[in-house]
Amino acid sequence: MRKLVIEKSAVKNNLSVIKEHAAGAVIYGVLTGDGGGAGIVPLAQLLRDEGIGRFAVCEVSEAEALRKAGFVDEEILMLRSTTDREELERLVDLNVVCTISSVDTGLALNALAENRSTVVEAHIQVDTGMGFGGFLVGEPEKILLAYRSLPNVALSGIYTQLHAARPGDPEAKRQLDQFHKVLDAVHAAGFETGLVHAAGSFALLHDATARLDGVRAGSAILGRCRRTKNDGLKTVGYGVAPLSEVRWLPKGHTVGTDKPIVLKKPTRVAVLPVGYQNGFGVVRTRELGFWAMFRRWRRSKKRTVRIGDQRARLLGPIGATETLLDVTNLRCSAGDPAVFEIDPLFAKGFQREYK
Secondary structure (H helix, E strand, O other): OOEEEEOHHHHHHHHHHHHHHHOOOEEEEEOHHHHHOOOHHHHHHHHHHOOOOEEEEOOHHHHHHHHHOOOOOOEEEEOOOOOOHHHHHHHHHOOOEEEEOOHHHHHHHHHHHHHOOOOEEEEEEEEOOOOOOOEEOOOHHHHHHHHHHOOOEEEEEEEEOOOOOOOOOHHHHHHHHHHHHHHHHHHHOOOOOOEEEEEOHHHHHHOHHHOOOEEEEOHHHHOOOOOOOOOOOOOOOEEEEEOOEEEEEOOOOEEOOOOOEEOOOOEEEEEEOOOHHHOOOOOOOOOOOHHHHHHHHHHHHHOEEEEOOEEEEEOOOOOOOOEEEEOOOOOOOOOOEEEEEOOOOOOOOOEEEEO
16 A cells, blocks of 8 residues: 655644744645645644644635534635636635735625625735736735725735745845835725735745745645755655565666666566656756756656665666666565655655654
8 A cells, every 4th residue: 555654743843943934923824735735634633733723725625625624713815816606605605715816806706795795804915026816016006996995895914925036036025025015005095904924935934024914834834845954844745655576687687668778787676666657756846957957867866765774776767657676685575665755746646644
């Protein structure tokens, strides 16, 4: 049986780092992508046990999963706006804090709330340069229109999303300056912004000026954000699978599929029943160019699998559903558990286990 193991102690460690950087600011646990692959409900339960009571999602189904699991009183923020009537109905039924990113999304939410004789809570989204959604900073009159013209919407917060290119990125600073100008315009018009948040995981760890009233921590919870040396985070999640076969192959035998290699000597091989279709060897990266490709190639050459207290080197490229290991000098047999690095976000075909 293939298992994806999530270590509670490592998550708790990362939460302590996040809390230290948040320095008292409100923390939203971002649970998009099924909690980064760690499972939205068990991860939310662990976060709640550690004092995190606000969550952010991007899908209605994610909010439904939390409410059905007993997260009745916790705040859930929808980080995506919508004008779809059915989605809006479900969000209101679930008592989710919605996002308003334009005049149209604001009017759609207000009309639904008015028809239901209720008031719906929402945050304003401001686009300071990411382009994914939000009121443009150059059109403050539209943002003020949202504050003036949506009587059935309680605007309890405002947020933006910052670039995460590198620490001290001047573009991120420019975005934050623009965001503050929007906040100033709202205050000058006599309105309260409510909770103000801009920092995701990267900005939370690298830019104290982006902290504001709240922060949104997602990939940092699993230690799978863009890391820096001595950041205090621990990488969460690893795979375990039993070796399906161990045998000797003669000199001259070919192994592998798309890029087969010829064995230069008799080799004892083990078959790990995990491949790239299971997410093995798949990594998230924003790096581009030759040197990024070179670094990924070097990491792949160094990739090993742990069998007991031993390290087995990969033999040839990772296959679709199986991967070969060189165990010539190792003590092992079929059925022995092999432990390997895998990103929970890409893991498929594994039984999840918290320990």
